[in-house]
Amino acid sequence: MSDTSQPATRPAHAPKDHPAIKPAKIGILLANLGTPDSTNYWPMRRYLSEFLSDKRVVDYPAWRWQPILQLIILTTRPSKSGAAYRSIWNNDADESPLLTITKQQTAAIKAKMTEAYGDKVLVDFCMRYGNPSTKSKVAEMVAAGCTKILFFPLYPHYAGPTSATANDQFFRALIDQKQQPIARVVEPYFEDPAYIDALAQSIERAYAGADQKPEKLICSYHGVPERYLREGDPYHCQCQKTTRLLKERLGWDDSQIVTAFQSKFGPEEWLKPYTVEEVARLAREDGIKNIAVCAPAFSADCIETLEEINEEIKESFEEAGGTDFTYIPCLNDDPAHIDALSAVITRNLQGWVA
Numbered sequence: 001m002s003d004t005s006q007p008a009t010r011p012a013h014a015p016k017d018h019p020a021i022k023p024a025k026i027g028i029l030l031a032n033l034g035t036p037d038s039t040n041y042w043p044m045r046r047y048l049s050e051f052l053s054d055k056r057v058v059d060y061p062a063w064r065w066q067p068i069l070q071l072i073i074l075t076t077r078p079s080k081s082g083a084a085y086r087s088i089w090n091n092d093a094d095e096s097p098l099l100t101i102t103k104q105q106t107a108a109i110k111a112k113m114t115e116a117y118g119d120k121v122l123v124d125f126c127m128r129y130g131n132p133s134t135k136s137k138v139a140e141m142v143a144a145g146c147t148k149i150l151f152f153p154l155y156p157h158y159a160g161p162t163s164a165t166a167n168d169q170f171f172r173a174l175i176d177q178k179q180q181p182i183a184r185v186v187e188p189y190f191e192d193p194a195y196i197d198a199l200a201q202s203i204e205r206a207y208a209g210a211d212q213k214p215e216k217l218i219c220s221y222h223g224v225p226e227r228y229l230r231e232g233d234p235y236h237c238q239c240q241k242t243t244r245l246l247k248e249r250l251g252w253d254d255s256q257i258v259t260a261f262q263s264k265f266g267p268e269e270w271l272k273p274y275t276v277e278e279v280a281r282l283a284r285e286d287g288i289k290n291i292a293v294c295a296p297a298f299s300a301d302c303i304e305t306l307e308e309i310n311e312e313i314k315e316s317f318e319e320a321g322g323t324d325f326t327y328i329p330c331l332n333d334d335p336a337h338i339d340a341l342s343a344v345i346t347r348n349l350q351g352w353v354a
């Protein structure tokens with residue numbers, strides 16, 4: 001967290017045991033999904049159990065879902081997912097790439113915010129599942145004197161299983177505080193021109209570096225059950241709009257860009273087309289040999305991009321006859337991304353700072 005060195009004071013009217021009053025600060029709390037503490041069975045199981053027990057993620061009644069989750073899914077999935085995480089783990093820091101990148105983003109945003117607002121603001125991050133928990137970071141910010149907190153779920157698009165559950169957890173954390181800070185949550189930024197521009201620049205860089213220009217760009221978004229769309233979740237529409245804005249910013253036509261959805265889980269229908277099938281279909285039916293894939297719904301590279309896209313989906317394309325597969329990394333701590341996120345934060349601080 002940023003410098004908290006300003007001295008606490010005791011008011012003149014105060015009895016001796018009156019708590020010290022800290023100078024009022026504004027907390028900027030970035031939030032991402034969370035990640036296991038290690039790739040071993042029990043940490044994996046704890047993480048997956050917390051994640052998949054969240055009703056915003058899997059909305060079946062607990063009496064029906066918990067026996068399936070605890071007795072079937074959590075006996076096999078921790079080992080399978082643990083192996084996938086091992087293939088992408090950041091061994092130097094002994095943590096997942098999502099955690100490493102979130103720390104880098106936080107440091108870069110903190111530098112920008114401190115430059116703009118000095119020690120009036122504290123910048124930190126938390127996770128929805130696992131560590132550092134949302135509850136612990138809210139408590140730290142309040143203890144450091146934050147009377148206002150801006151909570152920023154690092155997802156460009158709104159979805160019940162991501163932004164909404166992060167916000168739920170933030171508001172739950174406020175319940176524990178005697179002096180509840182004034183709270184704001186940041187809106188989805190999927191149509192922010194600076195975010196679209198940062199995405200477009202990353203694609204232009206990848207295309208400029210490719211031996212041959214890819215024939216198609218696949219925008220692969222994390223999927224959700226198709227039913228969530230019918231029940232009112234706007235995620236699908238926001239993803240479609242991101243692809244359209246990106247296409248317009250790149251000056252492309254419809255034939256050059258495809259929207260698809262990945263990471264299907266369980267037997268229900270999810271948003272379609274499924275990326276893993278779509279890349280194979282493009283190779284098999286349309287004779288496409290050379291594609292690039294980007295993942296605009298992820299603010300940081302993680303298991304779903306580094307392992308699922310760059311290993312499983314790549315394999316599906318190549319087995320169907322594709323020859324050139326370029327994975328375009330997430331925006332991570334790319335300066336254009338940090339500028340875009342910082343501009344979103346600055347807009348949301350209006351009225352709180354000069």
Ligand SMILES: C=CC1=C(C)c2cc3[nH]c(cc4nc(cc5[nH]c(cc1n2)c(C)c5CCC(=O)O)C(CCC(=O)O)=C4C)c(C)c3C=C
Nearest residue numbers: 033034035057081096098159161162222224265302303304
């Ligand atoms: C079971 C249902 C799931 C829904 C619905 C879902 C939506 C969703 N998730 C993200 C972003 C991420 N998901 C990540 C991992 C991950 N997701 C699910 C399941 C659902 N996600 C699982 C079981 C896992 C764990 C990995 C595995 O076992 O397969 C991650 C990566 C975390 C990491 O540590 O790297 C992210 C990020 C979005 C954006 C989304 C809906 C919009």
Ligand SMILES: [Fe+2]
Nearest residue numbers: 161222263304
């Ligand atoms: Fe997910």
Ligand SMILES: [Fe+2]
Nearest residue numbers: 236237238240
């Ligand atoms: Fe839609």
